[in-house]
Amino acid sequence: MRILIVEDEPGISNFLKQGLEEEAFAVDVADNGKEGLELALSGNYDLLLLDWMLPGMSGIELTRQFRREFPETPIIFLTAKDTLDETVFGLQSGANDYIKKPFHFEELLVRIRVQLRGKVGSEDKLSLGPISIFPDRHLVLKGEEEVQLTQKEFALLEYLIRNKNKVCRRTRIIESVWDIHFDYNTGVIDVFINSLRKKLNLQKDEDYIQTIRGVGYMAKEL
Ligand code: CA
Numbered sequence: 525m526r527i528l529i530v531e532d533e534p535g536i537s538n539f540l541k542q543g544l545e546e547e548a549f550a551v552d553v554a555d556n557g558k559e560g561l562e563l564a565l566s567g568n569y570d571l572l573l574l575d576w577m578l579p580g581m582s583g584i585e586l587t588r589q590f591r592r593e594f595p596e597t598p599i600i601f602l603t604a605k606d607t608l609d610e611t612v613f614g615l616q617s618g619a620n621d622y623i624k625k626p627f628h629f630e631e632l633l634v635r636i637r638v639q640l641r642g643k644v645g646s647e648d649k650l651s652l653g654p655i656s657i658f659p660d661r662h663l664v665l666k667g668e669e670e671v672q673l674t675q676k677e678f679a680l681l682e683y684l685i686r687n688k689n690k691v692c693r694r695t696r697i698i699e700s701v702w703d704i705h706f707d708y709n710t711g712v713i714d715v716f717i718n719s720l721r722k723k724l725n726l727q728k729d730e731d732y733i734q735t736i737r738g739v740g741y742m743a744k745e746l
Contacts, residue, residue, distance in 0.1 A: 698712075
């Protein structure tokens with residue numbers, strides 16, 4: 525799956541590119557409307573993430589022109605504009621969804637998955653030992669039993685399992701699971717990890733979420 529980001533704030537586009545690449549998307553970035561439209565019209569993308577206010581050409585205008593050639597490709601607006609009129613206008617111009625800045629990466633990811641659902645074909649299912657998670661349905665099972673997790677716990681577990689058998693550094697976890705504006709107090713991860721272990725009822729011989737001292741954590745198949 526290939527995503528085009530058109531966004532003139534490098535802080536946001538870099539953050540998004542990195543996060544989406546970790547989720548196994550291929551990502552291209554344009555920082556102005558004209559270049560964005562040119563890339564978009566190449567037809568290489570499964571989804572567009574468009575800023576609303578862009579130099580060269582607005583996200584709205586880009587959407588109008590793009591829609592003439594590609595009526596089906598999902599478009600999600602990243603926008604600081606949040607009045608009802610503007611939102612309606614954005615959707616009428618041909619966008620499928622929008623998300624307000626500042627946003628949580630995990631929420632954007634859910635919205636992207638919703639738009640790409642059906643394109644992926646089969647349901648997304650990830651597993652780690654007896655643990656299965658279904659991101660589309662926000663469902664976690666241990667064996668046959670459902671485990672209730674908060675959104676953050678879920679996002680953390682999903683991130684670790686997607687990067688299974690690799691060491692996940694605390695800063696990378698924060699960047700992926702928390703949002704752009706989170707202040708880097710990585711101690712919060714430990715609290716969430718403890719809570720995850722408890723809720724998953726991991727026994728001594730079920731060391732599926734391992735602590736890598738001084739570095740971070742690793743989801744490990746035993
Ligand atoms: Ca902008």
